[in-house]
Amino acid sequence: MKSNDTQRQRLIALVRDLAVIEGEVTLASGLVSDHYVDMRRATLHHEAAPLIGHVMLDMLEEAGFGASEIDSVGGLTMGADPVATAIMHAAASRGLDVDAFVVRKAAKGHGMQRRIEGPEIVGRKVVILEDTSTTGGSPLEALAAAREAGAEVVAVAVVVDRKTGAKEKIEDAGVPYLAALSIDELR
Template sequence: MTSPNDSLRSSLAQHVRDLAVIRGEVTLASGRTSDHYVDMRRVTLHHAAAPLVGHVMLDLLEEAGLGPEEVDAVGGLTMGADPVATAILHAAASRGLTVDACVVRKEAKAHGLQRRVEGPDVAGRRVVAVEDTSTTGGSLLTAIEALREAGAEVVGAAVVVDRDTGARERVEEAGVRYLAALGLEDLGLAARG
């Protein structure tokens, strides 16, 4: 059975293949090496692809029971998560729905309000941690920890592209439900441990 999201998801996968997949040996943020790199900023900051990211991710959350009625905000570790969270915020707004976005810093600023989580206050709110792509889940876990420290109830984690190399398992071990819009197989790539 197909869902209404299948066409958007397929279009997003094509944009990722066309814009973001780079062949060649590369060291990932996790320290692992790969024979390809998925540079999601080429998608999440692209005029045609970014709206697709927002709608596909919002649909993914809604299909998992984490839509705007169950979630107050989305956000994750800067920089990969920033355009994803913003795209979801805009997709929700275009449908007359309310989902805030937030940005999680690697560490709190030493000046100003000295906040680690920027944007609307997340204390006491239901938040989904987001990321553009995930290998080991390290960025998501850092964001989840910071969101919890800021008083958020982290109700899920969602990525645009999952590399299928352990992120799901690590995030779920931390007690957080893990969702992915696309896997490497959707991009014609094979996972490599």
Template structure:
């Protein structure tokens, strides 16, 4: 099997797992306050024994194909945390050094007083992550925190884009590329 067919198999298997385990149909209120006819509970994926490995490989391949290099990945806790860890481990399996970091909603007022935790992002090229995005607000909070910590944000990358304006909002506000591995249409959601 070639690398490309492995990548295609990983991508298809992850799509199947997301559809089977994470897509919940029915009226819900999202963290953005908006209502939707479905919910994609990606923690059922990013914390799943099989799916988490696939998340790392699919997301890392997506970044590679887009020509986005980085020394670290992370985003606003908690949705981004397992995605970052999955990418870090996938990169490590290829003998590539990619660190993970966590961004708090606000800087701590105690201890080291950090908003960005983990290996320093200062002067490093990083990618801000989200598991899914509706408005882009969480990613933009993370971008702001990373930039304040001296990180150079190369892109925002999400596992599943809801196609509700986050991409445009992030590109316009943060001035960086917005990448996603899957869109809601990949799961028959409209």
């Protein structure tokens, strides 16, 4: 199943209905906004999650980061987790091999004491994900952890860009920044 404009428009409608909350809120970045985008309401929704996977995978392919160009997708837990899983499942439904990984906020103090969970990313081409990005802090943290683990980070991709500086910060780190949806499309 390839996404198309109809699927993208349906995703916009679902995100708008499920995840956009009007009213003043302090964001994780510390910024105050007159609306909040609670993407977990969409990334964990039975209809929206598969659409997110296909729309994101198509966006990556159109930008030159198709399944033959990337090995794995993931990012900082918890916003990136369902997005990575959705892309992994969308790729599998197309017969493509794309793994997913999770970046912990800190390495575990027991067991394997890993910061990055899932199939190894050493020497692999990866895309860092986030559900919604404001300042780019979470993707930048995941990007640094993936590089430290020996991955080649080829891009950062977010479902919703709030257009508040994340793109510029990610690109300043030397990585292309892609967004499936803009906050302008959701309000």
